Amino acid sequence: MALDKILSIGGKPGLFRLLTQTRSGFVGESLLDGKRVTVGMRSNVSVLSEIAIYTLEEEVPLREVFQKMKDKEGGKKTAISHKAEKIQLEEYFFEVLPNYDEDRVYASDIKKIIQWYNILLDNKITDFSESDDEDAASAPAEEE
Template structure:
């Protein structure tokens, strides 16, 4: 799975694809149907690649990539991201067993489900992740 160029931007809904860099910051393209391009200045905005995001676990952190892979392989239909907290929590217990229920909030689960729904039909699951750069 290759999610290296996909990012979440603090304060902005949805997901973005990193497409370039200029003097003002990074150039992003939204992954929703509008395909809007914008520039983000990293000195004022936080950005995280999906590849680097983890979820609190009872023992170890759970990589978001692993949750997405489990969702894809299970073939389960995701609940509506606007469903009540109990429905989301029950679903997430199946998909991410061992997550720390006291630190993973319903809002986190909603965000993960909405992100998955954005990327599930993209060819990202078939692409291999690039090898890490050796120094």
């Protein structure tokens, strides 16, 4: 499953799998406990494939950061907990993304990224390449 079907919902812990869209929002399933939630259009929702991390040169897509974490950890969960001290979180993230912008990427952001990465691994979502939808959109449409 690609990151374009995984959501972060403001005010709700963890990540959610997009199940279906409704007229007034959508239905998501928690990756933590499997419970379904209905979310309205007014909720603060982020699709993981749309999130990027500030670096000193550019913005790096979150999927690339996850891939770097996966490479660093050998496909396993992170060696550090998302509940670690601020300085430890920053040291870890500096190893993953050495040129991240320390002024715009906060410890709370690093905590979320580490927590999300571990949740994705727990749910066997480890393909951090670009989604099929993006590949299909860039390919010319065939006419019959």
